[in-house]
Amino acid sequence: xxxxxxxxxxxxxxxxxxxxxxxxxxxxxxxxxxxxxxxxxxxxxxxxxxxxxxxxxxxxxxxxxxxxxxxxxxxxxxxxxxxxxxxxxxxxxxxxxxxxxxxxxxxxxxxxxxxxxxxxxxxxxxxxxxxxxxxxxxxxxxxxxxxxxxxxxxxxxxxxxxxxxxxxxxxxxxxxxxxxxxxxxxxxxxxxxxxxxxxxxxxxxxxxxxxxxxxxxxxxxxxxxxxxxxxxxxxxxxxxxxxxxxxxxxxxxxxxxxxxxxxxxxxxxxxxxxxxxxxxxxxxxxxxxxxxxxxxxxxxxxxxxxxxxxxxxxxxxxxxxxx
Amino acid sequence: xxxxxxxxxxxxxxxxxxxxxxxxxxxxxxxxxxxxxxxxxxxxxxxxxxxxxxxxxxxxxxxxxxxxxxxxxxxxxxxxxxxxxxxxxxxxxxxxxxxxxxxxxxxxxxxxxxxxxxxxxxxxxxxxxxxxxxxxxxxxxxxxxxxxxxxxxxxxxxxxxxxxxxxxxxxxxxxxxxxxxxxxxxxxxxxxxxxxxxxxxxxxxxxxxxxxxxxxxxxxxxxxxxxxxxxxxxxxxxxxxxxxxxxxxxxxxxxxxxxxxxxxxxxxxxxxxxxxxxxxxxxxxxxxxxxxxxxxxxxxxxxxxxxxxxxxxxxxxxxxxxxxxxxxxxxxxxxxxxxxxxxxxxxxx
Numbered sequence: 108x109x110x111x112x113x114x115x116x117x118x119x120x121x122x123x124x125x126x127x128x129x130x131x132x133x134x135x136x137x138x139x140x141x142x143x144x145x146x147x148x149x150x151x152x153x154x155x156x157x158x159x160x161x162x163x164x165x166x167x168x169x170x171x172x173x174x175x176x177x178x179x180x181x182x183x184x185x186x187x188x189x190x191x192x193x194x195x196x197x198x199x200x201x202x203x204x205x206x207x208x209x210x211x212x213x214x215x216x217x218x219x220x221x222x223x224x225x226x227x228x229x230x231x232x233x234x235x236x237x238x239x240x241x242x243x244x245x246x247x248x249x250x251x252x253x254x255x256x257x258x259x260x261x262x263x264x265x266x267x268x269x270x271x272x273x274x275x276x277x278x279x280x281x282x283x284x285x286x287x288x289x290x291x292x293x294x295x296x297x298x299x300x301x302x303x304x305x306x307x308x309x310x311x312x313x314x315x316x317x318x319x320x321x322x323x324x325x326x327x328x329x330x331x332x333x334x335x336x337x338x339x340x341x342x343x344x345x346x347x348x349x350x351x352x353x354x355x356x357x358x359x360x361x362x363x364x365x366x367x368x369x370x371x372x373x374x375x376x377x378x379x380x381x382x383x384x385x386x387x388x389x390x391x392x393x394x395x396x397x398x399x400x401x402x403x404x405x406x407x408x409x410x411x412x413x414x415x416x417x418x419x420x421x422x423x424x425x426x427x428x429x430x
Numbered sequence: 431x432x433x434x435x436x437x438x439x440x441x442x443x444x445x446x447x448x449x450x451x452x453x454x455x456x457x458x459x460x461x462x463x464x465x466x467x468x469x470x471x472x473x474x475x476x477x478x479x480x481x482x483x484x485x486x487x488x489x490x491x492x493x494x495x496x497x498x499x500x501x502x503x504x505x506x507x508x509x510x511x512x513x514x515x516x517x518x519x520x521x522x523x524x525x526x527x528x529x530x531x532x533x534x535x536x537x538x539x540x541x542x543x544x545x546x547x548x549x550x551x552x553x554x555x556x557x558x559x560x561x562x563x564x565x566x567x568x569x570x571x572x573x574x575x576x577x578x579x580x581x582x583x584x585x586x587x588x589x590x591x592x593x594x595x596x597x598x599x600x601x602x603x604x605x606x607x608x609x610x611x612x613x614x615x616x617x618x619x620x621x622x623x624x625x626x627x628x629x630x631x632x633x634x635x636x637x638x639x640x641x642x643x644x645x646x647x648x649x650x651x652x653x654x655x656x657x658x659x660x661x662x663x664x665x666x667x668x669x670x671x672x673x674x675x676x677x678x679x680x681x682x683x684x685x686x687x688x689x690x691x692x693x694x695x696x697x698x699x700x701x702x703x704x705x706x707x708x709x710x711x712x713x714x715x716x717x718x719x720x721x722x723x724x725x726x727x728x729x730x731x732x733x734x735x736x737x738x739x740x741x742x743x744x745x746x747x748x749x750x751x752x753x754x755x756x757x758x759x760x761x762x763x764x765x766x767x768x769x770x771x772x773x774x775x776x777x778x779x
Contacts, residue, residue: 163675167605196676203675208668209686213435222686223676258435274676 108180111137111160111282114425116174118159120386126170127387129155130338133174134412137282137314144317144325144346148334148383153318160316161195178282190256197227201273204287205265207239210259215272217255224277235277242273246411247301257358265296269303276307276398283308284316289324301328312426326350334358337384337394342419354420357395393422435494444769450571451765465576472569476508476525476532481517489528532556533565534573549734549741559743561734568745571751573726579755581642581721582707586700588646593653598692600654601661601686608658619651627719636722645710652695655704660692667691681710698770701763712752728752 118130126321137143176183203209246269289297291362333343342355353359363377390396392407405423413425479486495506548564558567600608630644712721715729728748735745
């Protein structure tokens with residue numbers, strides 16, 4: 108039984124008088140205690156997917172077309188506002204990309220960190236503060252009393268992101284969604300924070316959905332990777348499989364474009380020609396159709412998810428009937 | 431000790447550094463506090479009466495004429511009482527009058543020289559002269575300041591509350607709600623305000639309350655635009671989205687996360703709103719549609735000055751007072767605006 112199971116999920120955006128498909132046929136399974144990563148270029152729908160999981164997208168924009176988002180066997184898409192609010196922050200918590208903007212500039216850290224605890228667990232402020240101090244110590248914040256009394260603008264990005272992590276852990280969620288939690292920070296701090304997340308994940312046995320555009324970073328921490336391209340998950344599989352034996356042509360070129368110290372310094376990094384199709388202009392067949400090097404006749408039809416040994420891939424190269 | 435938000439602290443320091451604005455604020459503030467104690471400073475009733483071994487405090491308590499040996503149950507004329515034989519022939523009786531021993535509505539005809547008729551020139555008795563009914567101009571300026579400042583402060587307070595509620599609803603819920611309220615606002619703002627004041631005045635009678643209500647019903651519109659814009663902006667802010675992701679309810683998001691952030695620009699706007707209402711009240715009084723007649727008001731005094739062109743003091747002193755208040759308040763506004771500006775380029779000399 109998986110913790111989160113997204114089944115054939117379709118999402119549209121309603122833009123001026125027309126509906127545009129944004130997410131198509133998303134299938135994603137996250138087991139208990141697993142770190143699952145979604146990688147992809149900017150604008151491929153990673154963040155939209157993560158927000159859709161607790162219906163955080165603006166109501167006038169998002170149309171939840173079809174499919175299911177099962178969290179602990181409950182379909183989130185069928186819950187009403189109040190029931191969803193009980194899941195948000197308590198069962199599923201978020202860490203956002205930019206800690207500078209995701210904290211309220213005019214509220215003390217103290218008041219912000221205990222907010223979700225007061226809503227979901229108990230009204231006892233003292234208890235909440237004790238918990239907050241415990242977690243802040245755990246994420247490596249020193250001079251606790253002083254930090255709790257200060258405002259976001261008085262702290263550095265790394266420290267704020269540590270606080271955001273502590274904030275997300277206040278209600279001991281079973282799923283933590285980290286939406287590019289390190290991309291706004293320095294590389295040295297990135298490594299520290301990733302280590303911290305891994306340590307906490309191991310202690311609390313929670314699942315993490317880690318969203319990133321950095322396949323190198325993700326490769327070192329996650330058990331499974333889903334590669335997204337233009338609103339679709341084109342390949343899902345165990346991390347090692349994806350990194351060593353990528354199947355989809357897009358994943359292949361993505362991996363060869365990672366700069367590495369072990370590569371021949373005279374060889375140019377590969378780039379993928381063309382640009383990502385923009386919203387509403389997705390090709391009718393395979394979404395990678397226009398940029399793929401191995402394109403053939405069948406590619407102007409929609410591929411479904413084909414199963415191989417360990418991975419699932421959305422490419423006709425691996426279809427039984429084409430072999 | 432409350433630990434101030436560092437941004438607020440920096441703004442306060444920047445405001446204090448701007449000497450012109452800081453001292454303007456001090457002056458206006460002290461002047462208003464003083465004017466709140468106007469009944470002790472300027473009154474036709476004495477502060478203290480000593481009569482036949484007893485002490486009386488006529489400003490704070492009503493005593494009928496009978497108390498002091500008269501016949502009537504009505505309010506005694508203390509100045510006449512002081513001059514009367516009965517009061518002065520007994521030794522030991524005395525009265526202490528306030529610094530300015532005139533009421534704002536008292537015709538000081540008795541204290542004038544025999545051959546003089548009001549309005550009378552500034553003299554030692556009446557520092558700023560008297561108006562056409564013999565009322566002391568200084569006293570009326572003092573009481574007039576109290577009325578117009580109180581009126582404006584209450585008005586601004588109501589304006590901000592109504593404007594924030596309506597602008598907030600528009601900005602937060604947006605869409606159809608926003609559009610329909612916006613149309614109502616457009617209808618409301620196209621009603622000529624002066625006619626509305628006249629109509630309301632003739633319906634309910636002219637009074638402080640009716641004037642306040644009518645003016646407040648129109649003037650919140652400007653504030654609602656600001657708040658609406660701020661809510662539109664903050665609704666999409668990351669920390670609001672983050673709060674949503676933590677399961678915070680709409681109500682809490684509005685009051686704890688959006689509203690405190692949205693009020694910042696309003697603060698810079700407050701002094702200018704104050705100026706607006708002070709001048710509108712004076713203008714209405716000048717035209718005779720403001721606060722009804724016997725009440726002291728600067729606009730009404732300037733209006734008198736127009737009728738008695740030879741009495742220069744009637745138009746000069748209220749005009750100077752009005753000018754000073756508006757000028758000082760706009761200095762405060764300027765200082766606040768610069769203190770809230772994140773750029774540090776402006777220098778004050």
